[in-house]
Each structure stands twice: as structure tokens, then as C-alpha cells.
Amino acid sequence: MAEVTTESLPFPGSSRDALSEILKQGAQRMLACAIEAEVGEWIDGRADETVYVTEEYIAELEAEMLAAAEALEFERAAAIRDRIERMRDNIGKPVDAVKRSDGPQRGPRNRGKKQTRRVPRPKNGP
Numbered sequence: 085m086a087e088v089t090t091e092s093l094p095f096p097g098s099s100r101d102a103l104s105e106i107l108k109q110g111a112q113r114m115l116a117c118a119i120e121a122e123v124g125e126w127i128d129g130r131a132d133e134t135v136y137v138t139e140e141y142i143a144e145l146e147a148e149m150l151a152a153a154e155a156l157e158f159e160r161a162a163a164i165r166d167r168i169e170r171m172r173d174n175i176g177k178p179v180d181a182v183k184r185s186d187g188p189q190r191g192p193r194n195r196g197k198k199q200t201r202r203v204p205r206p207k208n209g210p
Contacts, residue, residue, distance in 0.1 A: 135179045137171045145171065 135141070149164040174182045 137175050137177055137179055137182060139175070141179070142168055142171050142175075 145164055145168050149161050149168065152158075152161040152164060170182055171179075
């Protein structure tokens with residue numbers, strides 16, 4: 085007959101468990117450091133990427149414009165529409181190189197027209 089050997093598992097808190105706890109904690113620290121370093125490298129690699137104007141980028145802006153219109157944010161939708169028009173003329177260039185204007189246009193609406201300071205007078209009654 086074959087001899088059967090059994091080995092008991094250590095219980096938490098026992099003296100034989102201390103070594104496995106030390107190994108476990110060391111492995112956790114090594115893994116945390118490795119993950120932190122890898123994430124740091126990934127972020128550093130992403131920071132140097134330049135985004136270029138592409139058809140896909142314009143499609144994303146169009147989706148954002150439609151979402152703004154559905155949310156009844158018409159000024160924002162109009163600003164995005166104007167930005168899309170500028171982007172279409174600059175496909176292949178960096179996004180940062182295209183003039184960005186997301187807010188409403190400032191200044192008088194009647195630019196170029198002659199401005200008068202005359203106030204209309206009410207007509208005399210019959």
C-alpha cells in the first residue's frame with residue numbers, strides 16, 4: 085500500500101504564516117511600483133501627441149454639435165458649427181493651429197453701418 089502524506093495549511097496569525105505575509109506584502113509593493121511606472125510612461129507618451137484635423141475629428145465635432153442642439157444649447161451648437169467650417173478648410177493641420185473661437189462673437193452687430201444717435205419722436209395725435 086502507498087503511503088499518504090498530508091500537510092496542514094498554516095492558519096492566519098501563526099508563526100509559519102509570517103513568511104508568506106512578508107512575501108505577499110513585498111509582491112504587492114513591487115506590483116504597485118511597476119504599475120505606477122508603466123502608467124507614468126503611458127501618460128508621458130500621450131502628452132507629446134499632436135491632434136490633427138481629420139474627417140473623424142470633424143465627425144466627432146458634428147456629433148457634439150447635434151447633441152448641443154438637442155439639449156437646446158443653440159449658441160454652443162452654432163459655435164461648434166462655425167468651428168467645423170474652419171476645420172474643413174484646414175484638414176491635415178494641427179488642431180491647435182486652427183483659430184479657435186467657441187464663444188459668441190463680440191462687438192457691434194451692425195459693424196460697417198452708419199450709426200446715428202437720433203431717437204425717433206412720437207407723432208402728434210389727431
